Amino acid sequence: xxxxxxxxxxxxxxxxxxxxxxxxxxxxxxxxxxxxxxxxxxxxxxxxxxxxxxxxxxxxxxxxxxxxxxxxxxxxxxxxxxxxxxxxxxxxxxxxxxxxxxxxxxxxxxxxxxxxxxxxxxxxxxxxxxxxxxxxxxxxxxxxxxxxxxxxxxxxxxxxxxxxxxxxxxxxxxxxxxxxxxxxxxxxxxxxxxxxxxxxxxxxxxxxxxxxxxxxxxxxxxxxxxxxxxxxxxxxxxxxxxxxxxxxxxxxxxxxxxxxxxxxxxx
Numbered sequence: 001x002x003x004x005x006x007x008x009x010x011x012x013x014x015x016x017x018x019x020x021x022x023x024x025x026x027x028x029x030x031x032x033x034x035x036x037x038x039x040x041x042x043x044x045x046x047x048x049x050x051x052x053x054x055x056x057x058x059x060x061x062x063x064x065x066x067x068x069x070x071x072x073x074x075x076x077x078x079x080x081x082x083x084x085x086x087x088x089x090x091x092x093x094x095x096x097x098x099x100x101x102x103x104x105x106x107x108x109x110x111x112x113x114x115x116x117x118x119x120x121x122x123x124x125x126x127x128x129x130x131x132x133x134x135x136x137x138x139x140x141x142x143x144x145x146x147x148x149x150x151x152x153x154x155x156x157x158x159x160x161x162x163x164x165x166x167x168x169x170x171x172x173x174x175x176x177x178x179x180x181x182x183x184x185x186x187x188x189x190x191x192x193x194x195x196x197x198x199x200x201x202x203x204x205x206x207x208x209x210x211x212x213x214x215x216x217x218x219x220x221x222x223x224x225x226x227x228x229x230x231x232x233x234x235x236x237x238x239x240x241x242x243x244x245x246x247x248x249x250x251x252x253x254x255x256x257x258x259x260x261x262x263x264x265x266x267x
Contacts (some may be wrong), residue, residue: 002058002072004065007082013078017076017102021160022092024130028156030207035105037158039171041097046071047168052104059087060099068099105158108176111149111184115191118146119267122258123178123195123221125233126153133157134165134227135255136223141169144260148175149219151184185236188219197221197237198257201231202251211264220261222254 007015008236015037020026031037036056039048042064049071050097058072058079072079073219087095115121122140127133135157140148150157154177157170178184188195194215221237223229234240243252243260252260 001159002069002075002077002079003077004081005088007080007086010086012080014057014078015090016099017057018080018090020092021100024159028116028159031159032156036203037156037163038160039101039168040099040160040164042099042205044163044168044171045099045101048101048103048171049235051171053106053171056102056104056215058099059090059095061087061095064098065191094201100160103243104121109174111176111178111187112191114147114149114174114176115187118191119217120145120262120265121193121219122148122262123219123223124148124154125223126151126227127222127224128153128155129225129253130155130159130161131165132253132255133159134162134170135223136258137162137166137170137173137175139255139259139262139265141166141173142260144264144266145173145220148173149178150175151178152180163185172248181232181236191217193217193219194239195221195237195242196221196261197223197229197234198243198261199223199240200242201234201240204240206256207243207261207264210239210241214265218265219254220258222264 039045040219055075055077057077060081061084062081094236122145124136137148137157163170196218221229221233243257
């Protein structure tokens, strides 16, 4: 059973996992190094637990205790309960969603393991905006991708904002980090994947044409807003694909592009 602890002092060392949550640079380093991630809101905490992830502790407002009590009942963990003022002093923001759980970060599978049983995967290259990463995961989960693979410099899918924007789907969809391209490209080809880069290139084929007879296994490669895919990524891609656009618009937001491509290539 959980141990409910009333928090009277925002400087309590027990609240280390929840301190300074608005400092993105600090949290981006700390959370992977300390083996944790944060699940915010009752719905996301529930999805994390359903995925088999174990909470380390929970921080919540008192009025949320009764709602979350059944969900947390199996775990012998501390549940820190405090006033809105105390919790805001700890986290750095107003906790509108009532509760945050510090979850044990799961070990990532190998890329080869994820690719072995997949047919449609998303590859995110160097997208550093956590909102876009979360939105891509939500599209990938809802539109039938089997897995998501991210490059070494891509934003952390388990960062709090990514998890929240994904509506917790980042906790349900298999994902892992890739090595650099000279090695990563071989992983895709060894598993029988065609790497399809979404980019505005002179030799790009229309998504409509590509989707008429798509390869059995496709890895949809997406790049960052503005800069797009790196030259190295474009060089390793087997085909470059573009989404037909109207009214002089040349491209979509990367998350929207992922949804369109997955819809067109659904199986």
